[in-house]
Amino acid sequence: MALSRLTSRSNIITRPFSAAFSRLLSTDTTPITIETSLPFTAHLCDPPSRSVESSSQELLDFFRTMALMRRMEIAADSLYKAKLIRGFCHLYDGQEAVAIGMEAAITKKDAIITAYRDHCIFLGRGGSLYEIFSELMGRQAGCSKGKGGSMHFYKKESSFYGGHGIVGAQVPLGCGIAFAQKYNKEEAVTFALYGDGAANQGQLFEALNISALWDLPAILVCENNHYGMGTAEWRASKSSSYYKRGDYVPGLKVDGMDAFAVKQACKFAKQHALEKGPIILEMDTYRYHGHSMSDPGSTYRTRDEISGVRQERDPIERIKKLVLSHDLATEKELKDMEKEIRKEVDDAIAKAKDCPMPEPSELFTNVYVKGYGTESFGPDRKEVKASLP
Amino acid sequence: MSAILLQGAGAGAATALSPFNSIDPSKLVVPSRSSLSVRSKRYVVAGSDSKSFGSSLIVRRSEPLIPNAVSAKADTAASSTSSKPGHELLLFEALQEGLEEEMDRDPHVCVMGEDVGHYGGSYKVTKGLADKFGDLRVLDTPICENAFTGMGIGAAMTGLRPVIEGMNMGFLLLAFNQISNNCGMLHYTSGGQFTIPVVIRGPGGVGRQLGAEHSQRLESYFQSIPGIQMVACSTPYNAKGLMKAAIRSENPVILFEHVLLYNLKETIPDEEYICNLEEAEMVRPGEHITILTYSRMRYHVMQAAKTLVNKGYDPEVIDIRSLKPFDLYTIGNSVKKTHRVLIVEECMRTGGIGASLTAAINENFHDYLDAPVMCLSSQDVPTPYAGTLEEWTVVQPAQIVTAVEQLCQ
Numbered sequence: 057m058a059l060s061r062l063t064s065r066s067n068i069i070t071r072p073f074s075a076a077f078s079r080l081l082s083t084d085t086t087p088i089t090i091e092t093s094l095p096f097t098a099h100l101c102d103p104p105s106r107s108v109e110s111s112s113q114e115l116l117d118f119f120r121t122m123a124l125m126r127r128m129e130i131a132a133d134s135l136y137k138a139k140l141i142r143g144f145c146h147l148y149d150g151q152e153a154v155a156i157g158m159e160a161a162i163t164k165k166d167a168i169i170t171a172y173r174d175h176c177i178f179l180g181r182g183g184s185l186y187e188i189f190s191e192l193m194g195r196q197a198g199c200s201k202g203k204g205g206s207m208h209f210y211k212k213e214s215s216f217y218g219g220h221g222i223v224g225a226q227v228p229l230g231c232g233i234a235f236a237q238k239y240n241k242e243e244a245v246t247f248a249l250y251g252d253g254a255a256n257q258g259q260l261f262e263a264l265n266i267s268a269l270w271d272l273p274a275i276l277v278c279e280n281n282h283y284g285m286g287t288a289e290w291r292a293s294k295s296s297s298y299y300k301r302g303d304y305v306p307g308l309k310v311d312g313m314d315a316f317a318v319k320q321a322c323k324f325a326k327q328h329a330l331e332k333g334p335i336i337l338e339m340d341t342y343r344y345h346g347h348s349m350s351d352p353g354s355t356y357r358t359r360d361e362i363s364g365v366r367q368e369r370d371p372i373e374r375i376k377k378l379v380l381s382h383d384l385a386t387e388k389e390l391k392d393m394e395k396e397i398r399k400e401v402d403d404a405i406a407k408a409k410d411c412p413m414p415e416p417s418e419l420f421t422n423v424y425v426k427g428y429g430t431e432s433f434g435p436d437r438k439e440v441k442a443s444l445p
Numbered sequence: 446m447s448a449i450l451l452q453g454a455g456a457g458a459a460t461a462l463s464p465f466n467s468i469d470p471s472k473l474v475v476p477s478r479s480s481l482s483v484r485s486k487r488y489v490v491a492g493s494d495s496k497s498f499g500s501s502l503i504v505r506r507s508e509p510l511i512p513n514a515v516s517a518k519a520d521t522a523a524s525s526t527s528s529k530p531g532h533e534l535l536l537f538e539a540l541q542e543g544l545e546e547e548m549d550r551d552p553h554v555c556v557m558g559e560d561v562g563h564y565g566g567s568y569k570v571t572k573g574l575a576d577k578f579g580d581l582r583v584l585d586t587p588i589c590e591n592a593f594t595g596m597g598i599g600a601a602m603t604g605l606r607p608v609i610e611g612m613n614m615g616f617l618l619l620a621f622n623q624i625s626n627n628c629g630m631l632h633y634t635s636g637g638q639f640t641i642p643v644v645i646r647g648p649g650g651v652g653r654q655l656g657a658e659h660s661q662r663l664e665s666y667f668q669s670i671p672g673i674q675m676v677a678c679s680t681p682y683n684a685k686g687l688m689k690a691a692i693r694s695e696n697p698v699i700l701f702e703h704v705l706l707y708n709l710k711e712t713i714p715d716e717e718y719i720c721n722l723e724e725a726e727m728v729r730p731g732e733h734i735t736i737l738t739y740s741r742m743r744y745h746v747m748q749a750a751k752t753l754v755n756k757g758y759d760p761e762v763i764d765i766r767s768l769k770p771f772d773l774y775t776i777g778n779s780v781k782k783t784h785r786v787l788i789v790e791e792c793m794r795t796g797g798i799g800a801s802l803t804a805a806i807n808e809n810f811h812d813y814l815d816a817p818v819m820c821l822s823s824q825d826v827p828t829p830y831a832g833t834l835e836e837w838t839v840v841q842p843a844q845i846v847t848a849v850e851q852l853c854q
Contacts, residue, residue: 169599201636208634217602218635222626228592229627232599239555239581239605262592269587422637423672425695 087111088382092317093374099299101306101335104324108316112384114160118315119375122152123394125176126372127401128185129345132175132192135405136349141192144221145206148176150313150344153371154279155180157318158247162326165242169217169230170249172207173279173343177249181216183209185404195411202414203422215244224250224257227276231263234274234334245273245329247322253284255298267334268305275325276302277337279312285347286356299338306332312341313369342369531714537707539681540570543688544608546717548578551606554692557584557593558610558647567612568648568707594620594645598627598697601641606692614649614701615661628697629672644691646700650741650791651839653705657827660835664701664768665797675768676722677701677740681711683766686720694722701768703741725772731761734785734849737776737802739765742789742840749845758849768798776802777810784815785852789840794822816852821845 088110096103129149135141148155151173158168159180170177175188183199191198192206200208200219209219217233220226230248237244250260255278267274278298282289289296299307306328310321321337328335342365346353353362379385385393534542548554556571562585565572575583586593590611597607611617617624624645631639651660664675674696678684684702691698728743729750738746743764750760761779765772780786786806788799799820806818821840828838 167603199636200634200638203636204634210635210638212635212638217599217639218631220627222622225595225622225627228595228623229599229602231592232596232601233603235596236600236603236605239600240603259589259591259595262587262589263596265587266589266592266596270584422633424674425632425640 090316093314094311097309099307104320108320115379118156122156122372124397125152127397131401145349146173147345148173151341153315154312154318154339157315158322160319161322164214165244167215167233167246169226172221174209174219178209181211181214186407189405189408190411196414197411224254224259227260228263231267231274234272238272245326247275247277249277252280252289271333273329274334275329279339281341281343299336302336305334307336309338312339313371531712533712536681536684536709537568537570539685540688543685547689547692554606555582556608557586557597559612561610590616590619595623597643601643602639606642608644611647613659614647614663625670629670640695641697642695643697648702648704650703651828656830660828662792665792668769673697675699677768679740679743679764682713683720690719690722723767725775726764726766728762728764731759733759735779735783736760736762736787737765738789742791745842746789749842752846780810781813786818787848788820790822792822793825795825797822
């Protein structure tokens with residue numbers, strides 16, 4: 057519970073706080089019905105209803121986790137500019153609602169696979185901040201032992217399959233995971249996320265064809281942030297109704313900045329996929345940063361556009377308004393929550409900075425799996441010993 | 446072309462019915478070389494490289510299989526005769542047998558490819574499997590190599606063991622991204638969380654006037670992908686053994702078959718056996734020169750060997766089988782004995798397997814060489830359609846004889 061975490065952490069419990077706690081705790085299990093911002097647009101299926109069942113606890117959890125994701129991405133931005141994170145760093149701020157809403161609708165047995173904008177989804181799947189920052193800075197304690205980097209986060213126990221650098225290549229992988237779920241009769245689904253740029257990849261349609269043929273529980277989610285790196289969607293796609301692109305596969309267009317719409321759509325999609333086969337979800341979302349840290353993000357779109365979206369459609373602001381309007385917390389409490397989150401992120405970064413780099417011998421581990429006749433032999437039948445200069 | 450089953454250093458002592466014992470590490474370092482002295486006898490080797498896996502055990506996938514990395518190099522001479530007569534079959538039937546046995550043994554093994562199911566496989570390797578195992582285990586895919594290879598790899602991430610067939614190896618070029626980036630690298634980039642136990646197999650090589658696009662040899666393109674293993678089968682015996690070993694391996698293995706070798710006939714043991722994935726096969730021990738080859742060129746070399754023997758030469762022929770990693774141990778021992786190396790391969794000259802092998806031999810065994818390593822490969826041209834021209838793109842036995850004579854001067 058978010059609130060019990062607050063009590064355990066804060067050393068100073070002021071009176072307004074404690075009064076607030078008693079008020080909040082009593083409304084914890086109260087169900088709340090929230091109306092999504094926009095109706096769903098459906099292709100070849102009946103759209104789900106606009107009323108989403110939620111609870112006050114879920115509302116506060118949404119706020120907290122989304123604020124955590126936002127803070128984490130901004131911290132990653134500063135770490136990149138401080139040259140502690142190198143290479144490519146693709147940030148997800150603005151799109152948090154998709155990660156949060158999806159997590160709320162599914163279990164850890166359902167698989168998620170995404171492209172390179174994976175930090176927040178990894179966090180949603182149960183990753184820790186320490187793991188994330190260590191991996192970004194290439195340290196030992198990273199989730200891929202420092203050998204993957206920003207684009208290669210994986211968490212097998214939570215069925216998070218990454219983290220892929222090549223645009224579109226994760227969609228056939230995702231359909232393969234769905235195939236395995238069907239093969240093993242697991243009653244679980246796979247969400248394969250891709251962007252509006254990747255929606256033009258041929259392998260997507262190949263995988264969709266096979267998924268539809270074999271009735272696989274695959275859900276293809278297009279996170280449409282309207283820009284494929286520097287190319288706007290109207291310049292890259294003849295048809296930007298990505299949810300209709302499945303042709304014979306049903307689709308649903310969702311407001312990706314509304315976490316509850318995402319939650320409702322994912323719930324609907326899961327049910328559909330288990331009963332009837334693949335479905336496409338298009339999440340209409342937006343990223344505030346550029347494509348990656350090396351892209352300022354303002355050469356192909358105006359700053360007015362970015363700030364306009366931030367003012368009108370920001371996912372965290374929406375949840376904040378809902379929290380305040382349902383009287384679940386005061387402004388001050390939310391601000392304190394954000395301060396605490398900031399501290400949490402800073403602590404994780406400090407801890408990650410202290411973590412050592414991987415050992416040189418790690419260069420050669422995990423290339424092959426040891427075991428069944430697979431040790432590489434050198435001329436003297438021992439394992440190939442490679443020593444760094 | 447009958448396959449001569451000479452297994453020198455590679456043959457293990459145990460038949461498949463003996464109780465399984467663990468590998469004694471002290472035996473691993475120095476092999477017994479006495480078997481190499483019995484050169485001209487023919488052996489039918491039964492259950493050579495394997496220890497018994499318990500005949501009817503359903504092995505749970507999570508149990509570690511016996512690492513058969515180095516078979517105990519016991520004396521092979523007396524104990525290698527089989528107790529049962531064995532059965533004769535063609536190479537594609539051997540592949541099918543291996544595949545079927547593995548599918549019986551482990552319910553996670555499935556086959557995916559074009560026309561592998563109802564049609565029975567374009568080279569009949571998967572014939573009858575769809576009827577036996579059903580459509581969910583023997584999957585007919587649409588023609589989308591990129592996607593179904595990706596799907597196989599995705600399924601392998603969760604623990605399935607797909608055998609992905611490219612109808613012709615050349616078609617797998619469309620799936621190169623999946624094979625290189627996802628298949629080879631996911632184990633590394635995930636820090637060891639995911640293993641990709643796929644087998645990617647298919648026929649390649651120059652056939653009978655199939656044209657340029659259907660005569661490709663992809664071993665040279667795949668060889669530098671880190672994280673994959675490559676093996677090439679050449680006889681029904683090693684085809685079945687390598688297929689089984691590849692399926693059981695936790696690493697992604699690419700099994701190269703050859704279009705012209707599918708109808709080779711040989712008697713293979715009745716007992717269950719596997720072949721070591723990283724071991725080379727001693728085809729014919731000799732003294733004068735080491736000839737390294739693989740796949741179809743093995744037969745051209747053996748044909749040339751007949752001529753060479755008549756001329757008084759004594760070539761040692763090794764089928765390297767394992768294209769990645771090279772079995773530098775067997776090769777090295779041979780080089781240390783003969784001091785001359787000839788590589789005969791079907792790859793192109795530029796950047797082929799022979800090129801890497803030449804570099805490896807020069808780096809490691811330079812002191813033992815009396816002459817430069819010679820490499821006979823296919824010409825660097827697209828394979829022409831005309832029969833006579835096609836013959837000249839690949840290495841012919843006459844060229845091998847000339848090369849040996851030149852090296853042995």
